[in-house]
Amino acid sequence: MEADRATLALAALGWILADSARADRFLALTGLTPDGLREAIGESATHQAVFDFLAAHEPDLVAAADALGVAPGVLVDHRSVSE
Numbered sequence: 001m002e003a004d005r006a007t008l009a010l011a012a013l014g015w016i017l018a019d020s021a022r023a024d025r026f027l028a029l030t031g032l033t034p035d036g037l038r039e040a041i042g043e044s045a046t047h048q049a050v051f052d053f054l055a056a057h058e059p060d061l062v063a064a065a066d067a068l069g070v071a072p073g074v075l076v077d078h079r080s081v082s083e
Helices: 001-017 019-028 034-040 044-055 058-068 073-079
Strands: none
Touching: 001 019, 001 044, 001 058, 001 073, 019 044, 034 044, 044 058, 044 073, 058 073
């Protein structure tokens, strides 16, 4: 499950960062800077921030799930899984 969670988190992060307004909102809400994100990209806390960000805004959750080919619930379920 851990590798799947990390892979899904990174794919979701790529989706988030593909849109500059959404990327700016992610950085603002997480307190990360672009350099900080690069340094922490593989960390469990960063993956958690990705899932939390998506779960907090249903339109993004649904759109990300669609783009990634998973059910929205899969992204939400990964919030409670620890790496």
